[in-house]
Amino acid sequence: MPDWLQLMLTSFWPLLRGGLIFTVPLAILSFILGLAVGLLVAVVRLFAPKPLVWVASFYVWIIRGTPLLVQLFVIFYGLPSAGILIDAFPAALIGFTLNVGAYTSEVIRAALTSISKGQWEAAYSIGMTTRQAMGRTILPQATRVALPPLGNSFISLVKDTSLAAAITVPELFQQAQRIVAVTYEPLILYIEAALIYLAFSSVLTALQSRLETQFGRYGGFLERVR
Amino acid sequence: MIRLTGIEKRFSGNPVLKGVDLTVAEGAVTALIGPSGSGKSTLLRCANLLEIPDGGAVEIQDLRLEFSAGRRPSQAEILRLRRRTGMIFQNFQLFPHRRVIENVMEGLVTVQKWPKERARERAMDLLGKVGVAEKAEAWPATLSGGQQQRVAIARALAPSPALILCDEPTSALDPELAEEVVDVLRALASEGATMLMATHDLRLARSVASHVAFLEGGEIVEEGAPETIFSAPAEPRTVRFVRSLGA
Ligand SMILES: Nc1ncnc2c1ncn2[C@@H]1O[C@H](COP(=O)(O)OP(=O)(O)OP(=O)(O)O)[C@@H](O)[C@H]1O
Ligand SMILES: [Mg+2]
Numbered sequence: 372m373p374d375w376l377q378l379m380l381t382s383f384w385p386l387l388r389g390g391l392i393f394t395v396p397l398a399i400l401s402f403i404l405g406l407a408v409g410l411l412v413a414v415v416r417l418f419a420p421k422p423l424v425w426v427a428s429f430y431v432w433i434i435r436g437t438p439l440l441v442q443l444f445v446i447f448y449g450l451p452s453a454g455i456l457i458d459a460f461p462a463a464l465i466g467f468t469l470n471v472g473a474y475t476s477e478v479i480r481a482a483l484t485s486i487s488k489g490q491w492e493a494a495y496s497i498g499m500t501t502r503q504a505m506g507r508t509i510l511p512q513a514t515r516v517a518l519p520p521l522g523n524s525f526i527s528l529v530k531d532t533s534l535a536a537a538i539t540v541p542e543l544f545q546q547a548q549r550i551v552a553v554t555y556e557p558l559i560l561y562i563e564a565a566l567i568y569l570a571f572s573s574v575l576t577a578l579q580s581r582l583e584t585q586f587g588r589y590g591g592f593l594e595r596v597r
Numbered sequence: 598m599i600r601l602t603g604i605e606k607r608f609s610g611n612p613v614l615k616g617v618d619l620t621v622a623e624g625a626v627t628a629l630i631g632p633s634g635s636g637k638s639t640l641l642r643c644a645n646l647l648e649i650p651d652g653g654a655v656e657i658q659d660l661r662l663e664f665s666a667g668r669r670p671s672q673a674e675i676l677r678l679r680r681r682t683g684m685i686f687q688n689f690q691l692f693p694h695r696r697v698i699e700n701v702m703e704g705l706v707t708v709q710k711w712p713k714e715r716a717r718e719r720a721m722d723l724l725g726k727v728g729v730a731e732k733a734e735a736w737p738a739t740l741s742g743g744q745q746q747r748v749a750i751a752r753a754l755a756p757s758p759a760l761i762l763c764d765e766p767t768s769a770l771d772p773e774l775a776e777e778v779v780d781v782l783r784a785l786a787s788e789g790a791t792m793l794m795a796t797h798d799l800r801l802a803r804s805v806a807s808h809v810a811f812l813e814g815g816e817i818v819e820e821g822a823p824e825t826i827f828s829a830p831a832e833p834r835t836v837r838f839v840r841s842l843g844a
């Protein structure tokens with residue numbers, strides 16, 4: 372067996388372990404929490420009184436206008452000087468959640484506004500409250516519209532979690548760096564790490580298209596465009 | 598009794614309804630006719646509070662709400678009045694993500710909190726009545742326009758509203774499909790449903806309505822029996838409008 376293959380095999384488990392214990396949970400948790408933040412921000416920006424809208428817009432402006440890596444550094448290395456100490460994993464979780472929240476809020480807002488006013492009125496005409504109309508009529512249709520861009524956000528997020536290596540989270544990429552530090556084989560290790568990321572995102576892409584099919588089963592306008 | 602009194606509505610300062618009085622007797626069908634922009638849709642939407650009137654009162658059976666420019670009724674008041682009405686839209690507005698039968702069940706299950714099975718039975722009865730029972734499990738997008746509008750009628754009827762509002766229920770349909778919908782509405786009328794409908798469709802107004810009101814510039818110019826309004830109107834403005842319809 373060639374040396375490079377030997378090295379790949381022996382490092383495979385440490386890398387995959389970093390992926391399964393840190394990369395995947397970090398991505399899934401921050402995406403779920405981020406979606407909740409994104410929905411809240413979208414609803415605030417569409418329906419809430421002006422001052423709240425300003426707060427929400429300010430948040431989106433800050434997050435979208437600054438690099439994610441810098442945000443992570445502020446949270447993990449910066450906040451301790453202000454007396455706020457956060458462990459690496461929760462710091463990464465907060466950073467990614469805030470990031471996902473800001474970006475998905477725009478997607479969710481666009482999806483919500485893409486559902487016609489007539490659907491709100493149909494819901495109101497049978498006596499629904501605003502909350503019922505939102506939950507049963509608007510949100511399910513908006514979900515279908517938002518699914519493709521949200522899927523893309525999630526796949527980007529999985530790859531972006533490698534930035535957590537820079538704030539000492541021992542995830543997949545950091546495991547690769549550690550092994551490189553002792554083996555001096557950057558090409559082999561980083562390609563191996565890349566392949567594992569590729570496998571993760573391929574699985575997610577397949578999952579995304581299954582979800583889209585399921586949400587698209589009622590046919591209608593999206594189908595007619597094709 | 599359904600009574601609209603002194604209904605006023607302005608959009609950014611523009612008066613669209615200028616104190617409209619209209620009464621619909623229990624079991625009667627009133628057709629609203631009038632040129633485009635005369636305020637027909639706005640009046641219907643004021644009756645179920647999709648628009649909140651700036652003045653006047655809406656009375657449905659024993660429930661009466663008064664409006665004035667400064668005061669918005671509470672959400673609970675709006676819902677109580679609205680739940681006595683059903684609405685049929687020009688472009689159907691079925692819920693595309695719910696099957697036909699679920700569209701009809703929605704108001705019963707979500708709003709009236711009926712058990713699912715009972716709601717399904719009533720929905721099935723109504724779909725039979727409007728002649729689309731065999732489409733119960735289909736998605737709305739797979740139905741013809743006429744079928745979609747008949748499902749929309751069943752959806753509006755499900756909670757047994759005291760007043761059914763129809764905003765040009767046939768004008769998005771080809772003549773043959775419009776005919777199906779007119780038939781269903783006529784059957785409803787003969788069973789004693791109380792309806793207020795805006796329409797440009799003479800056949801609909803003639804064959805279904807028991808009373809016709811002509812609206813122009815946000816005011817009721819003339820009202821009366823269909824034969825009178827269509828054949829021997831008194832007001833010159835009505836004469837001109839009816840002639841333009843080719844009646
Ligand atoms: N939401 C709104 N905001 C501003 N103006 C409005 C709004 N809804 C209606 N209007 C205006 O009010 C007037 C009456 O409109 P309405 O839709 O009630 O007329 P209509 O009689 O139903 O006409 P049509 O026969 O074309 O349906 C029109 O001038 C319209 O532009
Ligand atoms: Mg209209």
